[in-house]
Amino acid sequence: MSRIYALQAPRLAAAAARMKADVNYLGTADDAEVIWLERSHVFVRDAWAEGPVTVRRLQCLYHRLFPGDWLLMDGSLPAALTAKASAYARERGARVVIGLKAGQSGGETSGSAARGEATRSESTPGDAADILVHEPGASWFDNPGAVVQIEPDENLDAWIGTLAISLMNGFDLERSKPLCRRAASLSDIPWYDEVAYA
Amino acid sequence: MHQPPAYLMFGDDDGIYNYCPSPVRVDETTMYAFYCANTLPGIVIDDIYARKGVLEDGRWTFGEKFRVLQPDRLGWDCIHVCDPDVIRGEFRCRGETYSWMMAYLGCDIHHCYHNQIGIAFAKNIEGPYVKYDLNPIVGYDETFHWGAGQACLLSLDGKGKFRMLYSQTVHEYERRRLDTRTFWRDFDLSDADRPVVGEEVAMHEGGIVNRDGLGEAAVFNPTIAWDRTNDLYYLSREGTPFDRTHMPDFIAPYTQVSVISRADFERNEGGWTTVRDFGPEDTGFERNHNAGIVKDAYGALCDPGVLPIALTVSELKERDFLWTYRIYYRELVLAKR
Numbered sequence: 001m002s003r004i005y006a007l008q009a010p011r012l013a014a015a016a017a018r019m020k021a022d023v024n025y026l027g028t029a030d031d032a033e034v035i036w037l038e039r040s041h042v043f044v045r046d047a048w049a050e051g052p053v054t055v056r057r058l059q060c061l062y063h064r065l066f067p068g069d070w071l072l073m074d075g076s077l078p079a080a081l082t083a084k085a086s087a088y089a090r091e092r093g094a095r096v097v098i099g100l101k102a103g104q105s106g107g108e109t110s111g112s113a114a115r116g117e118a119t120r121s122e123s124t125p126g127d128a129a130d131i132l133v134h135e136p137g138a139s140w141f142d143n144p145g146a147v148v149q150i151e152p153d154e155n156l157d158a159w160i161g162t163l164a165i166s167l168m169n170g171f172d173l174e175r176s177k178p179l180c181r182r183a184a185s186l187s188d189i190p191w192y193d194e195v196a197y198a
Numbered sequence: 199m200h201q202p203p204a205y206l207m208f209g210d211d212d213g214i215y216n217y218c219p220s221p222v223r224v225d226e227t228t229m230y231a232f233y234c235a236n237t238l239p240g241i242v243i244d245d246i247y248a249r250k251g252v253l254e255d256g257r258w259t260f261g262e263k264f265r266v267l268q269p270d271r272l273g274w275d276c277i278h279v280c281d282p283d284v285i286r287g288e289f290r291c292r293g294e295t296y297s298w299m300m301a302y303l304g305c306d307i308h309h310c311y312h313n314q315i316g317i318a319f320a321k322n323i324e325g326p327y328v329k330y331d332l333n334p335i336v337g338y339d340e341t342f343h344w345g346a347g348q349a350c351l352l353s354l355d356g357k358g359k360f361r362m363l364y365s366q367t368v369h370e371y372e373r374r375r376l377d378t379r380t381f382w383r384d385f386d387l388s389d390a391d392r393p394v395v396g397e398e399v400a401m402h403e404g405g406i407v408n409r410d411g412l413g414e415a416a417v418f419n420p421t422i423a424w425d426r427t428n429d430l431y432y433l434s435r436e437g438t439p440f441d442r443t444h445m446p447d448f449i450a451p452y453t454q455v456s457v458i459s460r461a462d463f464e465r466n467e468g469g470w471t472t473v474r475d476f477g478p479e480d481t482g483f484e485r486n487h488n489a490g491i492v493k494d495a496y497g498a499l500c501d502p503g504v505l506p507i508a509l510t511v512s513e514l515k516e517r518d519f520l521w522t523y524r525i526y527y528r529e530l531v532l533a534k535r
Contacts, residue, residue, distance in 0.1 A: 001242065001308060020243050020276075020277055022309070039272065041276060041306075168308075169242055170240075179241075192271075195238075196237045196238050196241075197237065197268070
Protein backbone atom coordinates (compact mmCIF):
# COMPACT_ATOMS: atom_id res chain seq x y z
CA MET A 1 0.00 0.00 0.00
CA SER A 2 1.08 3.56 -0.62
CA ARG A 3 0.09 7.02 0.60
CA ILE A 4 -1.70 9.89 -1.09
CA TYR A 5 -0.77 13.57 -0.90
CA ALA A 6 -3.06 16.27 -2.25
CA LEU A 7 -1.48 19.66 -3.00
CA GLN A 8 -3.89 22.58 -3.19
CA ALA A 9 -6.64 20.24 -4.38
CA PRO A 10 -9.16 20.06 -1.52
CA ARG A 11 -11.98 18.43 -3.47
CA LEU A 12 -9.69 15.71 -4.77
CA ALA A 13 -8.39 15.19 -1.24
CA ALA A 14 -11.91 14.85 0.13
CA ALA A 15 -12.96 12.55 -2.69
CA ALA A 16 -10.01 10.22 -2.09
CA ALA A 17 -10.44 10.23 1.69
CA ARG A 18 -14.16 9.51 1.46
CA MET A 19 -13.19 6.41 -0.55
CA LYS A 20 -10.99 5.46 2.43
CA ALA A 21 -7.67 6.30 0.83
CA ASP A 22 -4.91 7.48 3.18
CA VAL A 23 -4.92 11.17 2.23
CA ASN A 24 -2.70 13.99 3.45
CA TYR A 25 -3.44 17.59 2.46
CA LEU A 26 -1.08 20.50 1.92
CA GLY A 27 -2.20 23.88 0.67
CA THR A 28 -4.09 27.02 1.48
CA ALA A 29 -7.19 26.53 3.56
CA ASP A 30 -9.16 28.66 5.96
CA ASP A 31 -10.69 27.30 9.15
CA ALA A 32 -13.92 26.29 7.47
CA GLU A 33 -12.08 24.43 4.73
CA VAL A 34 -9.89 22.62 7.25
CA ILE A 35 -12.99 21.48 9.12
CA TRP A 36 -14.59 20.34 5.86
CA LEU A 37 -11.47 18.38 4.94
CA GLU A 38 -11.25 16.76 8.35
CA ARG A 39 -14.92 15.80 8.15
CA SER A 40 -14.02 13.92 5.00
CA HIS A 41 -11.23 12.14 6.94
CA VAL A 42 -8.39 14.03 5.25
CA PHE A 43 -5.26 14.40 7.36
CA VAL A 44 -4.47 18.10 7.08
CA ARG A 45 -0.68 18.31 7.34
CA ASP A 46 0.15 21.86 6.27
CA ALA A 47 -2.69 24.36 5.80
CA TRP A 48 -1.85 28.00 5.15
CA ALA A 49 -4.62 30.40 6.11
CA GLU A 50 -2.89 33.36 4.49
CA GLY A 51 -0.95 33.76 1.26
CA PRO A 52 -0.66 31.43 -1.72
CA VAL A 53 1.37 28.28 -2.18
CA THR A 54 4.93 29.29 -2.93
CA VAL A 55 8.12 27.52 -3.89
CA ARG A 56 9.21 27.95 -0.30
CA ARG A 57 6.05 26.30 0.97
CA LEU A 58 6.58 23.40 -1.42
CA GLN A 59 9.48 22.39 0.80
CA CYS A 60 6.84 21.03 3.17
CA LEU A 61 5.75 18.70 0.40
CA TYR A 62 9.28 17.71 -0.53
CA HIS A 63 10.21 16.39 2.88
CA ARG A 64 6.97 14.44 3.30
CA LEU A 65 7.05 12.42 0.07
CA PHE A 66 8.51 8.93 -0.07
CA PRO A 67 8.88 6.32 -2.83
CA GLY A 68 5.57 4.86 -3.91
CA ASP A 69 3.48 7.84 -2.78
CA TRP A 70 1.03 9.53 -5.14
CA LEU A 71 0.60 13.30 -5.44
CA LEU A 72 -2.76 14.73 -6.54
CA MET A 73 -3.12 18.21 -8.07
CA ASP A 74 -6.06 19.87 -9.78
CA GLY A 75 -4.56 22.44 -12.12
CA SER A 76 -5.22 25.38 -9.82
CA LEU A 77 -1.55 26.15 -9.27
CA PRO A 78 0.53 28.21 -11.72
CA ALA A 79 2.49 26.14 -14.21
CA ALA A 80 5.83 26.74 -12.55
CA LEU A 81 4.60 25.54 -9.16
CA THR A 82 2.90 22.53 -10.70
CA ALA A 83 6.12 21.61 -12.46
CA LYS A 84 8.16 22.18 -9.32
CA ALA A 85 5.86 20.04 -7.18
CA SER A 86 5.92 17.31 -9.78
CA ALA A 87 9.73 17.46 -9.95
CA TYR A 88 9.92 17.12 -6.18
CA ALA A 89 7.54 14.16 -6.24
CA ARG A 90 9.54 12.34 -8.88
CA GLU A 91 12.79 13.12 -7.15
CA ARG A 92 11.37 11.41 -4.06
CA GLY A 93 10.10 8.39 -6.00
CA ALA A 94 6.46 9.44 -6.00
CA ARG A 95 4.11 9.78 -8.98
CA VAL A 96 1.62 12.45 -9.97
CA VAL A 97 -2.05 12.55 -10.92
CA ILE A 98 -3.56 15.81 -12.21
CA GLY A 99 -7.27 16.38 -12.72
CA LEU A 100 -8.53 19.14 -15.01
CA LYS A 101 -12.09 20.36 -15.34
CA ALA A 102 -13.77 21.55 -18.55
CA GLY A 103 -12.45 24.91 -19.66
CA GLN A 104 -9.63 24.68 -17.15
CA SER A 105 -6.09 25.05 -18.34
CA GLY A 106 -4.36 25.67 -15.05
CA GLY A 107 -3.47 28.65 -12.88
CA GLU A 108 -7.13 29.22 -12.08
CA THR A 109 -6.32 32.15 -9.87
CA SER A 110 -5.35 34.26 -12.84
CA GLY A 111 -8.10 36.16 -14.57
CA SER A 112 -6.93 35.26 -18.04
CA ALA A 113 -7.20 31.53 -17.33
CA ALA A 114 -10.71 32.00 -16.03
CA ARG A 115 -11.55 33.67 -19.34
CA GLY A 116 -10.02 30.80 -21.28
CA GLU A 117 -7.05 32.87 -22.39
CA ALA A 118 -4.36 30.96 -20.60
CA THR A 119 -0.78 31.61 -21.53
CA ARG A 120 1.86 28.90 -21.42
CA SER A 121 3.04 30.13 -18.03
CA GLU A 122 -0.48 29.83 -16.64
CA SER A 123 -1.52 26.57 -18.27
CA THR A 124 -0.92 23.13 -16.78
CA PRO A 125 2.24 21.38 -17.94
CA GLY A 126 1.01 17.98 -19.01
CA ASP A 127 4.39 16.38 -18.57
CA ALA A 128 4.09 17.06 -14.85
CA ALA A 129 1.48 14.30 -14.70
CA ASP A 130 2.05 10.57 -14.82
CA ILE A 131 -1.73 10.33 -15.19
CA LEU A 132 -3.89 13.25 -16.34
CA VAL A 133 -7.65 12.85 -15.97
CA HIS A 134 -9.82 15.54 -17.52
CA GLU A 135 -13.30 16.59 -18.42
CA PRO A 136 -13.95 17.27 -22.12
CA GLY A 137 -12.73 20.74 -22.98
CA ALA A 138 -9.80 20.94 -20.58
CA SER A 139 -6.43 21.90 -22.04
CA TRP A 140 -2.76 21.61 -21.17
CA PHE A 141 0.58 21.72 -22.91
CA ASP A 142 3.23 19.02 -23.27
CA ASN A 143 2.54 15.33 -22.83
CA PRO A 144 1.33 13.52 -19.69
CA GLY A 145 2.32 9.89 -19.12
CA ALA A 146 -1.28 8.78 -19.62
CA VAL A 147 -4.46 10.68 -20.40
CA VAL A 148 -8.03 9.78 -19.47
CA GLN A 149 -10.95 11.83 -20.77
CA ILE A 150 -14.02 11.17 -18.69
CA GLU A 151 -17.59 11.38 -20.01
CA PRO A 152 -19.39 14.73 -19.85
CA ASP A 153 -21.78 13.50 -17.17
CA GLU A 154 -19.08 11.93 -14.98
CA ASN A 155 -17.89 13.46 -11.71
CA LEU A 156 -14.17 14.28 -12.05
CA ASP A 157 -13.53 14.54 -8.29
CA ALA A 158 -15.15 11.15 -7.66
CA TRP A 159 -13.24 9.63 -10.57
CA ILE A 160 -9.87 10.72 -9.21
CA GLY A 161 -10.77 9.98 -5.59
CA THR A 162 -11.52 6.41 -6.55
CA LEU A 163 -8.39 6.26 -8.66
CA ALA A 164 -6.47 7.18 -5.50
CA ILE A 165 -7.73 4.22 -3.45
CA SER A 166 -7.13 1.96 -6.46
CA LEU A 167 -3.55 3.16 -6.93
CA MET A 168 -2.96 2.77 -3.20
CA ASN A 169 -3.89 -0.87 -3.60
CA GLY A 170 -1.48 -1.42 -6.47
CA PHE A 171 -3.96 -1.19 -9.33
CA ASP A 172 -2.77 0.19 -12.66
CA LEU A 173 -4.84 2.72 -14.56
CA GLU A 174 -6.68 0.22 -16.74
CA ARG A 175 -7.68 -1.95 -13.80
CA SER A 176 -8.87 1.12 -11.91
CA LYS A 177 -11.22 2.41 -14.58
CA PRO A 178 -14.37 0.32 -13.93
CA LEU A 179 -14.46 1.26 -10.25
CA CYS A 180 -13.67 4.91 -11.03
CA ARG A 181 -16.55 5.02 -13.49
CA ARG A 182 -18.89 3.52 -10.92
CA ALA A 183 -18.02 6.24 -8.41
CA ALA A 184 -18.04 8.97 -11.06
CA SER A 185 -21.64 8.21 -11.94
CA LEU A 186 -22.64 9.82 -8.63
CA SER A 187 -23.22 13.56 -8.76
CA ASP A 188 -21.77 14.47 -5.37
CA ILE A 189 -18.42 13.32 -3.97
CA PRO A 190 -19.34 9.81 -2.82
CA TRP A 191 -18.44 7.97 0.34
CA TYR A 192 -16.98 4.45 0.17
CA ASP A 193 -20.19 2.81 1.35
CA GLU A 194 -22.16 4.42 -1.48
CA VAL A 195 -19.82 2.84 -4.00
CA ALA A 196 -18.89 -0.46 -2.37
CA TYR A 197 -22.30 -1.61 -1.14
CA ALA A 198 -24.52 -0.15 -3.83
CA MET B 199 -7.17 -42.05 16.85
CA HIS B 200 -8.42 -41.05 13.39
CA GLN B 201 -8.36 -37.32 12.74
CA PRO B 202 -10.67 -36.24 9.92
CA PRO B 203 -8.82 -34.34 7.20
CA ALA B 204 -8.94 -30.55 7.00
CA TYR B 205 -11.22 -29.02 4.40
CA LEU B 206 -12.07 -25.62 2.92
CA MET B 207 -15.08 -24.19 4.77
CA PHE B 208 -16.17 -21.97 1.87
CA GLY B 209 -14.67 -20.31 -1.18
CA ASP B 210 -14.89 -16.76 -2.47
CA ASP B 211 -14.27 -14.69 -5.58
CA ASP B 212 -10.87 -13.69 -6.97
CA GLY B 213 -9.56 -10.56 -5.27
CA ILE B 214 -11.42 -11.31 -2.04
CA TYR B 215 -9.61 -12.47 1.10
CA ASN B 216 -11.19 -14.43 3.98
CA TYR B 217 -9.55 -14.55 7.40
CA CYS B 218 -9.97 -14.21 11.18
CA PRO B 219 -12.79 -16.74 11.58
CA SER B 220 -15.01 -16.79 14.65
CA PRO B 221 -17.09 -19.95 14.33
CA VAL B 222 -20.07 -20.09 16.71
CA ARG B 223 -21.97 -23.36 16.93
CA VAL B 224 -25.56 -22.69 18.02
CA ASP B 225 -26.82 -26.29 18.05
CA GLU B 226 -25.74 -29.79 17.07
CA THR B 227 -25.97 -29.13 13.34
CA THR B 228 -25.83 -25.33 12.94
CA MET B 229 -22.81 -23.04 12.99
CA TYR B 230 -22.32 -19.41 12.09
CA ALA B 231 -18.87 -18.50 10.84
CA PHE B 232 -18.07 -14.81 11.27
CA TYR B 233 -14.97 -13.65 9.46
CA CYS B 234 -13.20 -10.73 7.89
CA ALA B 235 -13.26 -10.06 4.14
CA ASN B 236 -13.00 -7.19 1.69
CA THR B 237 -15.96 -6.20 -0.47
CA LEU B 238 -14.46 -4.60 -3.59
CA PRO B 239 -12.12 -7.07 -5.34
CA GLY B 240 -8.51 -6.04 -4.89
CA ILE B 241 -9.29 -3.18 -2.49
CA VAL B 242 -8.14 -3.75 1.09
CA ILE B 243 -10.96 -2.43 3.25
CA ASP B 244 -12.13 -4.96 5.85
CA ASP B 245 -15.77 -5.71 6.52
CA ILE B 246 -17.15 -8.44 8.74
CA TYR B 247 -19.15 -11.12 6.99
CA ALA B 248 -20.91 -14.27 8.19
CA ARG B 249 -22.18 -17.51 6.72
CA LYS B 250 -24.58 -20.04 8.16
CA GLY B 251 -23.36 -23.62 8.08
CA VAL B 252 -25.13 -26.94 8.56
CA LEU B 253 -23.57 -30.27 9.46
CA GLU B 254 -24.33 -32.84 6.80
CA ASP B 255 -22.75 -36.29 6.73
CA GLY B 256 -20.08 -35.18 9.16
CA ARG B 257 -19.05 -32.14 7.16
CA TRP B 258 -20.00 -28.47 7.52
CA THR B 259 -21.55 -26.90 4.45
CA PHE B 260 -21.95 -23.13 4.35
CA GLY B 261 -24.46 -20.90 2.59
CA GLU B 262 -24.12 -17.47 1.01
CA LYS B 263 -22.20 -14.77 2.80
CA PHE B 264 -23.89 -11.75 4.31
CA ARG B 265 -22.29 -8.59 5.67
CA VAL B 266 -22.84 -8.01 9.39
CA LEU B 267 -20.61 -5.02 10.13
CA GLN B 268 -18.89 -2.30 8.12
CA PRO B 269 -16.64 0.66 8.88
CA ASP B 270 -18.31 3.97 9.62
CA ARG B 271 -17.66 7.01 7.44
CA LEU B 272 -15.84 8.81 10.26
CA GLY B 273 -14.68 8.06 13.78
CA TRP B 274 -12.50 5.46 15.45
CA ASP B 275 -13.53 2.54 13.15
CA CYS B 276 -13.80 4.35 9.81
CA ILE B 277 -11.21 2.38 7.84
CA HIS B 278 -11.43 -1.29 8.80
CA VAL B 279 -13.61 -3.50 10.97
CA CYS B 280 -12.32 -7.03 11.42
CA ASP B 281 -11.34 -9.78 13.90
CA PRO B 282 -14.88 -10.53 15.08
CA ASP B 283 -15.94 -12.73 17.95
CA VAL B 284 -19.53 -13.34 18.96
CA ILE B 285 -21.19 -14.61 22.15
CA ARG B 286 -24.67 -14.96 23.47
CA GLY B 287 -25.88 -13.20 26.62
CA GLU B 288 -28.27 -10.61 27.91
CA PHE B 289 -27.20 -7.03 27.35
CA ARG B 290 -29.40 -4.02 28.01
CA CYS B 291 -28.51 -0.84 26.18
CA ARG B 292 -30.51 2.34 25.52
CA GLY B 293 -33.76 0.69 26.50
CA GLU B 294 -33.24 -2.38 24.33
CA THR B 295 -32.28 -5.89 25.39
CA TYR B 296 -29.90 -7.73 23.09
CA SER B 297 -29.05 -11.42 23.13
CA TRP B 298 -25.86 -11.38 21.02
CA MET B 299 -22.69 -9.36 21.28
CA MET B 300 -19.81 -9.02 18.84
CA ALA B 301 -16.36 -7.77 19.72
CA TYR B 302 -14.39 -6.42 16.78
CA LEU B 303 -11.26 -4.53 15.85
CA GLY B 304 -11.67 -1.10 14.32
CA CYS B 305 -9.17 1.45 13.09
CA ASP B 306 -9.13 4.95 11.64
CA ILE B 307 -5.88 4.82 9.67
CA HIS B 308 -4.29 2.44 7.18
CA HIS B 309 -1.03 0.54 7.43
CA CYS B 310 -1.96 -1.50 10.57
CA TYR B 311 -1.98 1.42 13.00
CA HIS B 312 -4.23 2.61 15.80
CA ASN B 313 -6.37 -0.46 16.24
CA GLN B 314 -8.93 -0.40 19.03
CA ILE B 315 -11.68 -2.73 20.20
CA GLY B 316 -15.38 -2.11 19.94
CA ILE B 317 -18.55 -4.08 20.47
CA ALA B 318 -21.91 -4.29 18.75
CA PHE B 319 -25.18 -5.82 19.90
CA ALA B 320 -27.87 -7.77 18.07
CA LYS B 321 -31.17 -9.46 18.88
CA ASN B 322 -30.52 -12.19 16.33
CA ILE B 323 -27.17 -13.82 15.65
CA GLU B 324 -27.49 -12.86 11.98
CA GLY B 325 -27.91 -9.21 12.92
CA PRO B 326 -28.48 -6.39 12.46
CA TYR B 327 -25.59 -5.48 14.76
CA VAL B 328 -25.81 -2.08 16.43
CA LYS B 329 -22.51 -0.48 17.40
CA TYR B 330 -22.18 0.41 21.08
CA ASP B 331 -22.19 4.15 21.66
CA LEU B 332 -19.37 3.96 24.24
CA ASN B 333 -16.93 2.41 21.76
CA PRO B 334 -14.06 1.82 21.71
CA ILE B 335 -14.47 -0.32 24.80
CA VAL B 336 -10.73 -1.02 24.80
CA GLY B 337 -9.03 2.09 23.49
CA TYR B 338 -5.43 2.79 22.57
CA ASP B 339 -3.89 6.25 22.46
CA GLU B 340 -0.77 6.13 20.29
CA THR B 341 -1.72 6.65 16.65
CA PHE B 342 1.32 5.05 15.07
CA HIS B 343 1.37 1.85 17.12
CA TRP B 344 -0.47 -1.32 16.15
CA GLY B 345 -2.74 -0.78 19.16
CA ALA B 346 -5.33 -3.14 20.67
CA GLY B 347 -7.40 -5.73 18.85
CA GLN B 348 -8.00 -9.38 17.98
CA ALA B 349 -10.42 -9.80 20.87
CA CYS B 350 -11.98 -13.11 21.84
CA LEU B 351 -14.78 -13.68 24.32
CA LEU B 352 -16.24 -16.18 26.70
CA SER B 353 -19.36 -15.72 28.76
CA LEU B 354 -18.98 -15.89 32.53
CA ASP B 355 -22.65 -16.08 33.51
CA GLY B 356 -24.66 -16.60 30.34
CA LYS B 357 -25.85 -13.00 30.67
CA GLY B 358 -23.88 -9.78 30.69
CA LYS B 359 -20.60 -10.84 32.28
CA PHE B 360 -17.83 -11.94 29.97
CA ARG B 361 -14.07 -12.32 29.77
CA MET B 362 -12.17 -10.77 26.89
CA LEU B 363 -8.65 -11.65 25.77
CA TYR B 364 -6.96 -9.40 23.22
CA SER B 365 -3.66 -8.41 21.63
CA GLN B 366 -2.08 -5.10 22.53
CA THR B 367 1.13 -3.30 21.68
CA VAL B 368 3.80 -3.11 24.36
CA HIS B 369 6.27 -0.29 23.83
CA GLU B 370 9.72 -0.76 25.31
CA TYR B 371 11.09 2.62 24.37
CA GLU B 372 14.65 2.24 25.63
CA ARG B 373 15.31 -0.57 23.16
CA ARG B 374 12.87 0.91 20.63
CA ARG B 375 10.89 -2.32 20.70
CA LEU B 376 7.22 -2.54 19.81
CA ASP B 377 5.97 -6.00 20.71
CA THR B 378 2.50 -7.44 20.94
CA ARG B 379 1.23 -9.37 23.95
CA THR B 380 -2.03 -10.89 25.13
CA PHE B 381 -4.05 -9.12 27.82
CA TRP B 382 -7.38 -9.95 29.41
CA ARG B 383 -10.04 -8.32 31.51
CA ASP B 384 -13.60 -8.99 32.66
CA PHE B 385 -16.65 -6.91 31.81
CA ASP B 386 -20.24 -6.70 32.93
CA LEU B 387 -22.50 -5.20 30.28
CA SER B 388 -25.76 -6.44 31.79
CA ASP B 389 -26.52 -2.73 31.91
CA ALA B 390 -24.37 -1.47 29.07
CA ASP B 391 -25.35 2.11 29.80
CA ARG B 392 -23.38 1.69 33.03
CA PRO B 393 -20.60 -0.70 31.98
CA VAL B 394 -18.44 -2.41 34.55
CA VAL B 395 -14.92 -2.73 33.10
CA GLY B 396 -12.46 -4.86 35.03
CA GLU B 397 -8.78 -4.20 35.52
CA GLU B 398 -6.47 -5.12 32.66
CA VAL B 399 -4.20 -8.11 33.21
CA ALA B 400 -1.16 -9.04 31.11
CA MET B 401 -1.71 -12.74 30.48
CA HIS B 402 1.05 -14.87 31.97
CA GLU B 403 2.78 -16.85 29.22
CA GLY B 404 4.50 -19.43 31.43
CA GLY B 405 4.63 -22.83 29.74
CA ILE B 406 3.99 -21.55 26.23
CA VAL B 407 6.85 -22.60 23.98
CA ASN B 408 7.43 -22.41 20.25
CA ARG B 409 7.26 -25.40 17.94
CA ASP B 410 10.58 -27.25 18.19
CA GLY B 411 11.43 -25.07 21.18
CA LEU B 412 12.99 -22.44 18.93
CA GLY B 413 13.27 -18.87 20.17
CA GLU B 414 11.22 -16.83 22.56
CA ALA B 415 7.47 -17.33 22.25
CA ALA B 416 5.36 -14.27 21.50
CA VAL B 417 1.73 -14.68 22.45
CA PHE B 418 -0.78 -12.67 20.45
CA ASN B 419 -3.98 -13.03 18.41
CA PRO B 420 -5.67 -15.25 21.02
CA THR B 421 -8.87 -17.20 20.67
CA ILE B 422 -10.19 -19.08 23.65
CA ALA B 423 -12.70 -21.81 24.44
CA TRP B 424 -13.76 -23.06 27.84
CA ASP B 425 -14.03 -26.81 28.45
CA ARG B 426 -16.61 -26.58 31.22
CA THR B 427 -16.56 -30.32 31.93
CA ASN B 428 -12.90 -30.28 32.90
CA ASP B 429 -12.71 -26.54 33.70
CA LEU B 430 -9.93 -25.93 31.21
CA TYR B 431 -9.18 -23.06 28.87
CA TYR B 432 -7.94 -23.83 25.36
CA LEU B 433 -6.04 -20.98 23.74
CA SER B 434 -4.94 -20.55 20.14
CA ARG B 435 -2.16 -18.17 19.16
CA GLU B 436 0.00 -17.31 16.17
CA GLY B 437 2.89 -19.78 16.04
CA THR B 438 6.22 -18.02 16.39
CA PRO B 439 8.86 -17.40 15.14
CA PHE B 440 7.64 -16.44 11.67
CA ASP B 441 9.40 -17.78 8.60
CA ARG B 442 11.17 -14.71 7.24
CA THR B 443 12.60 -16.51 4.22
CA HIS B 444 9.44 -16.63 2.09
CA MET B 445 6.54 -14.26 1.47
CA PRO B 446 4.28 -13.68 3.24
CA ASP B 447 6.84 -13.36 6.01
CA PHE B 448 4.64 -11.55 8.55
CA ILE B 449 2.09 -14.27 9.26
CA ALA B 450 2.40 -17.50 11.14
CA PRO B 451 3.49 -20.78 9.64
CA TYR B 452 1.51 -22.62 12.29
CA THR B 453 -1.19 -22.03 14.86
CA GLN B 454 -0.53 -23.32 18.34
CA VAL B 455 -3.20 -24.47 20.77
CA SER B 456 -2.35 -24.65 24.47
CA VAL B 457 -4.38 -25.58 27.52
CA ILE B 458 -4.49 -24.46 31.13
CA SER B 459 -6.83 -24.97 34.05
CA ARG B 460 -9.17 -22.05 34.61
CA ALA B 461 -7.81 -21.70 38.13
CA ASP B 462 -4.26 -21.38 36.84
CA PHE B 463 -5.36 -18.93 34.19
CA GLU B 464 -6.98 -16.70 36.79
CA ARG B 465 -3.97 -17.04 39.13
CA ASN B 466 -2.00 -15.70 36.17
CA GLU B 467 1.32 -17.33 36.96
CA GLY B 468 1.53 -19.65 33.94
CA GLY B 469 0.98 -23.38 33.61
CA TRP B 470 0.22 -23.69 29.90
CA THR B 471 0.75 -26.98 28.09
CA THR B 472 0.95 -27.30 24.31
CA VAL B 473 -1.86 -29.35 22.81
CA ARG B 474 -1.09 -29.14 19.11
CA ASP B 475 0.75 -27.11 16.51
CA PHE B 476 -1.53 -26.87 13.47
CA GLY B 477 0.68 -26.50 10.43
CA PRO B 478 1.24 -27.62 6.85
CA GLU B 479 0.70 -31.25 7.80
CA ASP B 480 -2.87 -30.32 8.72
CA THR B 481 -3.90 -28.10 5.80
CA GLY B 482 -1.28 -28.59 3.12
CA PHE B 483 -0.39 -24.87 3.24
CA GLU B 484 2.81 -23.26 4.51
CA ARG B 485 0.95 -20.50 6.32
CA ASN B 486 -1.64 -21.31 9.01
CA HIS B 487 -2.64 -18.18 10.86
CA ASN B 488 -5.49 -16.07 12.29
CA ALA B 489 -7.32 -19.09 13.66
CA GLY B 490 -10.54 -19.39 15.60
CA ILE B 491 -11.44 -22.23 17.94
CA VAL B 492 -14.98 -23.39 17.21
CA LYS B 493 -17.13 -22.87 20.30
CA ASP B 494 -20.72 -22.72 21.39
CA ALA B 495 -22.74 -19.56 21.80
CA TYR B 496 -21.24 -18.89 25.22
CA GLY B 497 -17.61 -19.50 24.31
CA ALA B 498 -17.37 -23.11 25.49
CA LEU B 499 -16.16 -26.22 23.72
CA CYS B 500 -19.18 -28.07 22.36
CA ASP B 501 -17.66 -31.49 23.05
CA PRO B 502 -14.91 -31.75 25.69
CA GLY B 503 -13.32 -34.58 23.69
CA VAL B 504 -12.96 -32.68 20.42
CA LEU B 505 -11.19 -29.44 19.55
CA PRO B 506 -12.51 -28.05 16.25
CA ILE B 507 -10.61 -25.12 14.81
CA ALA B 508 -10.88 -22.86 11.78
CA LEU B 509 -7.50 -21.91 10.31
CA THR B 510 -6.70 -19.20 7.80
CA VAL B 511 -4.25 -20.44 5.19
CA SER B 512 -2.12 -18.62 2.65
CA GLU B 513 -0.07 -19.69 -0.31
CA LEU B 514 3.58 -18.68 -0.50
CA LYS B 515 3.88 -16.00 -3.19
CA GLU B 516 5.99 -12.91 -3.67
CA ARG B 517 2.89 -10.92 -4.63
CA ASP B 518 -0.87 -11.33 -4.38
CA PHE B 519 -0.69 -13.81 -1.51
CA LEU B 520 -3.47 -11.89 0.22
CA TRP B 521 -6.03 -13.19 -2.26
CA THR B 522 -5.17 -16.77 -1.29
CA TYR B 523 -6.34 -16.30 2.30
CA ARG B 524 -9.02 -18.96 2.83
CA ILE B 525 -10.47 -20.64 5.91
CA TYR B 526 -10.05 -24.36 6.57
CA TYR B 527 -11.76 -26.55 9.16
CA ARG B 528 -9.87 -29.09 11.22
CA GLU B 529 -10.83 -31.27 14.17
CA LEU B 530 -8.51 -32.64 16.81
CA VAL B 531 -9.61 -35.49 19.03
CA LEU B 532 -8.33 -34.59 22.49
CA ALA B 533 -6.56 -37.00 24.80
CA LYS B 534 -8.43 -37.64 28.03
CA ARG B 535 -7.18 -35.38 30.81
